[in-house]
Amino acid sequence: MTVHEVRELPDMRSLRSWARAHNTRIRYLGPTLDRHAVYAAEDGDTARVVRTPEHDPHPPPLVWRSPLERLRPVV
Template identity: 55%
Template sequence: MKHRRMVCDIRELPDVSALKQWAAERGTVVHYLGPDLKCHAVYAAAVGPVIRVARSRYRDPHPHTLVWESPLENLPDAVAAV
């Protein structure tokens, strides 16, 4: 008989305070992951393969601009000559 193995369990909690409570109950810490596309801070805590995330209601204190560059914009000279 094969045993089931959990690979990853990711769920979003309603707010950061719920995430902090979840993390405290399990003896782990909350980590800042960065901003989401709406510029809200995203935090996570993990215990083994179980991960819980939460988004802040407020704007990210460390905003990052989203920048996309085409891989064709800065081609090496050898490729550009072809």
């Protein structure tokens, strides 16, 4: 059984630090239902995510999907 570990970090600074330490990129996943942007960095079966306190600057999607559905599946 494979487990994908997802944890939320408190802010973008923490996410940048984690991504730098794991030599990975940060990517935009989409908005929450409350229109806050969600960003993530992934390293293998581990992911760290952040919800920004300000509203997402991107236009809202016509059909909302959970940003966490955009994380890469572990094979």
